[in-house]
Amino acid sequence: MSDLLLTPQLEPALTRLKSIWPWGRKGLIEQLQQHITAADERTVRMQALRQRIEAELTRVKAELVRTETDLEQWQSQHQQLEAAHAVQTQQLLERSIAYDALKESQEQLQLEYETLGKTAALIESRYTLVCNILNSKPAENAALSELKGWLAGEFARDVQRLELSADVTSPALEQANAIGLHVELLSDSPALRTKFLVAVAGGFSSGKSSFVTSFMRKEYSQLLAKGIQPVTAIPTYVMPGNELSIYGHTSKGAHVQLSKDEYAQLTHDFIANMGFSVKEIMPHVVIESPMPGLKHLAFIDMPGYDPAASDTADTAADHGIASAALSEADAVIWLVALDSNGTLPANDLEFLLQHADDRPLYVVLNKADLRPLANLEAVIEEIKEHLEDSGIQFEGICAYSSTLAKELLHEGKSLSEVMNEWDHLSDAALVLHKEFDTLVTNLAKHSSQQLHKVEMVGELAHSLELDILEIAGSESAVFQTAQSRIRQLKELAESIFGVERSEISQTLENMRLCGHKLLQENFGPYLVHPLKHEVSLE
Secondary structure, three states, X not given: OHHHOHHHHHHHHHHHHHHOOOOOHHHHHHHHHHHHHHHHHHHHHHHXXXXXXXXXXXXXXXXXXXXXXXXXXXXXXHHXXXXXXXXXHHHXXXXXXXXXXXXXXXXXXXXXXXXXXXXXXXHXXXXXXXXXXXXXXXXXXXXXXHHHHHHHHHHHHXXXXXXXXXXXXXXXXXXXXXXXXXXXXXXXXXXXXXXXXXXXXXXXXXXXXXXHHOOOOHHHOOOOOOOOOOOOOXXXXXXXXXXXXXXXXXXXXXXXXXXXXXXXXXXHHHHHOOOOOHHHHOOEEEEEEOOOOOOOEEEEEOOOOOOOOOOXXXXXXXXXXXXXXXXXXXXXXXXXXXXXXXXXXXHHHHHHHHHOXXXXXXXXXXOXXXXXXXXXXXXXXXXXXXXXXXXXXXXXXEEEEOOOOEEEEEEEOOHHHHHHHHOOOOOHHHHHHHHHHHHHHHHHHHHHHHHHHHHHHHHHHHHHHHHXXXXXXXXXXXXXXXXXXXXXXXXXXXXXXXXXXXXXXXXXXXXXXXXXXXXXXHHOOOOOXXXXXXOOOO
16 A cells, blocks of 8 residues: 555655755645645545445445346246246136136026026916815805716716717717806806807907907906917906906816916916816806996907917817807907908818807907008908808908007997997806707707618618519528518617617607706796707607
8 A cells, every 4th residue: 555655655855855955945845745645645545445445346246146146046936937927827717717607607597596486486376376276165056066967977878878979979078068167157157147248269369368358447458368379278258347356267166266467377388387287177267357338248268269389279178168168158259360360361261160150240350550551441351251252140340459449440330339239138047058958959960860871771671672572583592581681670770760769859858858957956047938849850
């Protein structure tokens, strides 16, 4: 360090310089020494600073070496962390996908849970409905029990003994069963006995229920089931009343009160999902509802008669129900839906022809608000021509909107005019007496036709005997053999149309008398006495 100082180096020269005694030089030398001393002091300080800086630099270099080592370690860790981050990112993505799938599954499970809840509630409502139907106790009605027992027992056996063809016997037994159910209905719903029954018929989705509800007070007009698919599964009798009431009538002769929701469930889908036919234990429903303008008229809202597009519709049973309802009605309103058909379908015409009789028929083109008014006249004219060409009598045709509860156009009598004519007291007991009388008369007619065929066998056998006699001669062995066999055939024929004719006639007469007697016991006095005549097989 002394090498860097000025004082040691200049001190000898300054000392020699001081020894020379020129004037004023001494002060200058002293001043110069002071500056040199100050410079040396600064040099010492700078040297100390340099040492500190070098020491700090050494420390920093050492720290830098450590830092570089740490940096290498951190870079290695960073690479490891990046790799771990990539793995975790992939795991997060997979977990996110799994979470989304889990969330979707959870939502699906929630929907399934809600569906199961609704299904459980539906099953519970079905169970409750079936329990109410099965547990309902019929009122004691000895006359009704005797009639139903006779129809199912002695009457059915007598019909079978007539040995008629199945296409005669089966409809006769079905009609007898329908009469029994009708008597049961009237016994449990006395208000229907004096009502003029109008069957509201037509194909599936022709708007029968909507048509009936259009005559109800507005707050009840949404009661009956309606929709695109066939819905009305159980025949429903709808008649005027002071307040709303709904009763299901069971096959045991009892009735159970139904809520609006319970009645609304009685669709084809509901019944198909029951696993058995509810119609077998509850064959019909009776509704009373305020219906302004109507007093004595009752509608029968029934299933469509024709094959349905729906997989759940019991079309065979519905066809039979429609036929039975038409047979007990005083008049028929036939509905054609203008949303799908522009004319009377061929199936409708065929069904009408099968059931055409002297009961008044009125044709309603329903949903007329879906067609331009200009087209309605052409449609009405076309349907009129179809009916006239088929020989079907009708009171009139109208275009009607159930939504608006309004008749838009008509041909012949208007709907309101016909409804006013029909809105009068009727005697259901008399109708049943006539229906039963017609049933026995038809059995007598078919029995007579069968006996006539037997008589023709005897006549042909006699003619055959004469022909063989003419050909072979009376002494011929062929004639004698043929004569013996023909005689046996004639004896058989004589026994059938001799002894059995009287028995059949007596059986039919007993049927008629017993049936009218049992009907009278159920209904008491009626407005008009039933037809009284002997059943003849001539």
